[in-house]
Amino acid sequence: MRNESTIHSQTSSTLADRIRHEMETFTTSEKRAAHVLLSHYPFAGLETVAEFAARAGISAPSVLRFVTRLGFSGFPEFQKHLREELEARLLSPLAKASPIGAGQAAPALASFTDAVIGNLNATLENIAPAEFEAVVALLSDPRRHIHFTGGRFTGALARYAESHFRIVRSQVDYIDGQPALWRDRMIEIGRKDVLVVFDIRRYQEDVIALSETAAKQGATVVLLTDPWLSPIARVARHVLPAHISAPSNWDSSIGLMLIAEALVGAVTRRLWDTARLRMEAVEKLRKDA
Amino acid sequence: MRNESTIHSQTSSTLADRIRHEMETFTTSEKRAAHVLLSHYPFAGLETVAEFAARAGISAPSVLRFVTRLGFSGFPEFQKHLREELEARLLSPLAKASPIGAGQAAPALASFTDAVIGNLNATLENIAPAEFEAVVALLSDPRRHIHFTGGRFTGALARYAESHFRIVRSQVDYIDGQPALWRDRMIEIGRKDVLVVFDIRRYQEDVIALSETAAKQGATVVLLTDPWLSPIARVARHVLPAHISAPSNWDSSIGLMLIAEALVGAVTRRLWDTARLRMEAVEKLRKDA
DNA sequence: CGAAAGCTGTACCAAAAATTTCAAAACGAC
């Protein structure tokens, strides 16, 4: 019996490295498996045991013994590891590709900016143009009444959006997330209303309740959330997810802000004839005051 | 019955593109599946049907219908396609370089995102690391009392920042920009206070007045503004300018948001010992409620 | 040369996965 104590320590090294390192200790068919895996790393390992075995010209049990010897409890666990490794590798180039010359003096803001830019790109990637345009059309419909709301942190974003839309068009307001404050207002929300709700993890109970109630009343719900989707997605007509990860103890809402501002811009353009007049009127009021 | 003739033509486009393009024709749960897949593309699709379904919050059959609707004969074929696509992408980094370029559908959001990313890079360039760090140190001083304020639109950003800082540390509040509301509070603002003010063009008279009054009382003023600098810069100890141009009739405040979030993150880290306790306490209160 | 030890593959089994069926629920049109 040979050394079985190869625990796969997550010491930052990739599985491929370990395999190369232990190559000499493998048996003949294990070497074949290792070689095939390394030459199509890691995709060969993502197929089924039988396919992997056939590709390597060995039997299925040999493949199983191979992954067991690497320290995995079974083939699925082995595949899970490969997937995670691959995902990490695919996401990291962005973070890696920023050669901040000045050594380490200013990492805080710079690394944060990098991460946010990555989020914005990912957010753009994940939003269907048609979905975005549909929301623009919805918010540009002057017959609709539009309500904004959000949670503890995202409530500020809802307010931000509302403060712009309020100028662009009429029939716009903000609903505070606290149940006591919105219960009464629900009586006047119906089919012609649109609820734009911001909600990221941890999804807030009262905001969910508000949205569900509005949906039940027939309102059209537009949800801006994170990639894991707030439960509100179940009742939402349109879902616009934004990536929110950041090198911080907090999530970043900048992706949501991007969507919000883009919506404001698009709707303003679409309603420009009337929006222009409203904006001029507001401007005039400010000067007079 | 809807259009079923969606054959997956390999016209050089990735599956993700096709999903985005057909998003509007999907049913509710198909959309959920699509969003989850796109958000963690393509790894979400490499798990089992059951895991994918759970992650998307839908049932396994819905996942099956989703992949069938995409033109695959079954889930394994779907996974095979994802693996091959991923392998191709990984082998030729250039292949993925043009996800948007072939300009067709998504001009509004895409161009907006481009502009915003340009703003963020420019903002990062123009902020001296030392200045940023100085502000972090200032906001991390537990003896200071910190007040946030802003204008019509930027007020929401001030609120956003305040809602985070309020949890990280004590002595945090938000001051409404309207003179009637802050006049009285000024009596208790002095040398130990910090005023963080958000102000971009058109610079708002009342916010300027508030800041000047606070400065006159001896408060330290931190200003987040645009590159043309609000008049408040005259009385501010620290100025952090952010680029705000966007392909829109409105300015973009995302650069300000970037700075705000970066400050939150940095201060949280610096005060972690106490911040952690406060965050846990808040979490506990939420659960109990 | 012969026996022990260790690899390897065939055949089989158990477990888990994908898929189908079908009835309930949601939706929309009238």
Added chain:
DNA sequence: GTCGTTTTGAAATTTTTGGTACAGCTTTCG
């Protein structure tokens, strides 16, 4: 509101997959 249609998920079914036992083969070393 009511009816017909579409959509959806629970449960049953079928298929596939990973895993195991065992026997033959090869190698090694006395």
